[in-house]
Amino acid sequence: MANLILILGDQLSHQLSALEDADKDNDRVVMAEVHDEASYTNHHKKKLIYIFSAMRHFARELEQQGWHVHYQHYHPDNPEQSLEAVVSKLAAEHRPERLITTECGEWRLHSQISQWHEHLGIPVEIRPDTRFVCRKQEFADWAKGRKQLRMEFFYREMRKKTGLLMTPEGKPEGGQWNFDSDNRKKWSGKPPAPAPFRVEPDSVTREVIQLVEEHFPDHFGTSEDFHFAVTADQAQAALEHFIDFALPCFGDYQDALSDHEDWLFHSILSPYLNTGLLDPTDVCQAVAQAWYSGRAPLNAAEGFIRQIIGWREFVRGIYWLLMPGYAKENRLNNQRSLPWFYWTGETKMRCMHKAIDATARNAYAHHIQRLMVTGNFALLAGIHPEDICDWYLAVYIDAFDWVELPNTLGMVMHADGGYLGSKPYAASGKYIQRMSDHCQNCHYRVQDATGEKACPFNALYWHFIDRHRDDFANNPRMAMMYRNWDKQPDERRRAILSRGEWLLANLEQL
Ligand code: FAD
Ligand code: DLZ
Incomplete structure (x- = not known):
């Protein structure tokens, strides 16, 4: 085997940097459902179902494209309970030249993976995650020397960088960067909120639902009525559903709360964006296009795009700029426990x-x-x-x-x-x-x-x-x-x- 390519549960993208220039015939992809990742917090049952099912569907797609995939299904008695244990075993068995992976999204696992080369006996190549608009270093450069970091100014840079909702002269469409003041309406039931996009669980998802019920019965939440998308094609259909039915009112009722409706006019796309089933720039381009073609007002399109290339990128930049100390911050010196x-x-x-x-x-x-x-x-x-x-x-x-x-x-x-x-x-x-x-x-x-x-x-x-x-x-x-x-x-x-x-x-x- 030439290389081992590790793909994590939130890296389910065919354009993943770890897969670039890979040799389908000789390299081997490894994906693993492991106890340590499933248990580092009391993950909601639906989150476990979503991650495991989306991982299984993605592995199947890779195999259909001709990749060799080593996939570990979750079982509490698996001898390999961590990603490192799975990778170590494969490295010992197959003696790959190196392990390739895309940088992971959280400090906890990132700090482990950056030490793996010491234990595995092979080099570990960690590639940048190209699924974001702003690279970590680019954010650090933008932040350097600023007394205060304000999302609004960062967002304008991202608008210029992507060209999203920008005129050919380099001005923001509609003459303003931000239409937030239009986006604070109370919702009184009209227009009716659309039903959320639904996918009925297939046999893979049904098997995972059973697995989660059997092995994670005490985890938070219910597995009943699981209807999230679990493949990129389904997530694309969820995006189209959002654009057709919810986007036109997304802006107006962005800040509303309702006693009767769970989802209102929100997109429900965050799981797919965060696990690689959807690409943030593609999503924003589709939303911008909806405005250009008259299918959504500007306050909706701009408000939505700001959440993704503004807030989402901004919080990621802050996270990598300030971790690991950030997680320990408690400047208001709060000491009370979370009520039950x-x-x-x-x-x-x-x-x-x-x-x-x-x-x-x-x-x-x-x-x-x-x-x-x-x-x-x-x-x-x-x-x-x-x-x-x-x-x-x-x-x-x-x-x-x-x-x-x-x-x-x-x-x-x-x-x-x-x-x-x-x-x-x-x-x-x-x-x-x-x-x-x-x-x-x-x-x-x-x-x-x-x-x-x-x-x-x-x-x-x-x-x-x-x-x-x-x-x-x-x-x-x-x-x-x-x-x-x-x-x-x-x-x-x-x-x-x-x-x-x-x-x-x-x-x-x-
Ligand atoms: P929409 O309202 O339709 O917004 C569109 C997209 O914009 C979202 O899918 C998301 O990708 C992005 N977005 C919007 N607001 C934010 C934000 N503040 N930060 C980052 N991205 C944003 N979002 C997560 O993806 N994961 C989290 O773990 C998470 N935890 C949160 C915890 C708290 C306390 C708060 C206040 C917000 C959190 N958010 C988190 C941000 C936001 O609430 C969710 O992204 C959003 O509710 C997801 O639903 P949606 O896809 O329907 O979003
Ligand atoms: C969240 C999660 C869960 C529940 N399970 C797995 C898993 O079994 N295998 C895996 O590769 N990833 C899992 N993940 C995602 C990771 O815990 C982690 O949050 C991300 O990979 C960080 O980028």
Whole structure:
């Protein structure tokens, strides 16, 4: 055998750098479902099913194209329980010239793979991951010397680099870089939200569902009604479904929350983007084309493209710039444990119940649920960043450390001191009321900050503002909040803080 080519569970792309210039006749591809990767967190059952099934389908495609593939199916008694063990065994058996792989997406595994050459007795060639618009070094160069890193400026560079939604004269289409102010509508049920794209499980997926039920029965969530795409062709159909049915309203209702609809007008493409079934630039080009051909408004197309070549690339850049220290950041010195209801959904707070229940059923919640409901609550309640990061890493089908960590630790928890946002995304119940119809069905009263039935988000919000005065009072974007708080009568402030104290001491009861 000439070379061994390792393909990881989130590298399911035929254009993967590890496959470039390979010799189909002599090289051997290795893919492995292993205990260590399946168990480093309490992965949602649907995430396990998705990864294993997509891996199996991808391996089959490679074989159909003439590749020799060594594929390890998961079994708890497999002697090789880690990727290194699988690769070591093959290296000893076949004496390849070298191991080739594409750099992996998380620090934990990356730091292991970068040491493998010491144990395997063969060189290990780690190639750059070309599935992103911005290379790691390019981001580091952009970030160098800047006092603050702001996504908006990075995003403009990526627009120029890709030419997406740019005029031939090099100006942004529509005369503006960003149409976010058009994208904050509340959704009241009309127009109806489209049904999500569905693929009925084939025999491969059904076998994996059984495997996950048998060997991972205690993992979070349900395997029922698994309907995600598991091949690149199916993911392409999911993209077309999004463009036809959801994109036209994506912008308008991007920030909306609903008591009745899990998916609203979101694309549900993150699992496919993050595992290689879809390429981010192709996806953005298809969306830009939908605008050019009049099938979607500009605020939708621009808003969507910004999420991908802006936020997605930006968080990846931050991750690789700041790891491994980044994962340990806790600048607000939060110490509370994650309340148990994050795992059960059993809470009287309607918005929280709805977001967690959807998460358990679907392995998915849309961005505003993650940011402004479960995330906002964790921020206000002072949950330890490691606890809440581990929750997000476990429960979502699209969760990989490089994208989950900056979003949770940075954007939600403000634990990094402000790389991801110039102010914390802290909000009271009023925000949730404005953007959703949850509050009218809630046990708690959103208009109250004190009293047994007062919405917990309210007193927790003011408690957060008060206890972090030293951290935020000088932030110009927070000044109005401090002015509003300071002009409250003393007695009211004391009552709110006392309710806040009670809530913090009794989180499990909410
Ligand atoms: P859409 O709303 O349709 O957006 C389109 C695409 O834009 C997404 O598919 C995604 O690729 C990209 N995108 C949008 N926002 C972000 C963002 N903030 N960061 C990176 N990419 C973004 N996204 C993940 O892919 N994996 C995660 O583990 C993850 N964890 C998150 C944790 C928290 C606390 C928060 C607030 C956000 C997290 N996100 C994560 C970002 C975002 O919530 C998801 O990408 C999005 O909800 C996926 O659903 P969608 O494909 O329907 O997205
Ligand atoms: C997330 C995941 C899971 C659940 N299982 C596997 C696996 O069995 N084999 C594998 O190669 N990859 C798996 N992955 C993805 C990795 O844990 C890891 O998150 C990514 O490869 C990082 O780039």
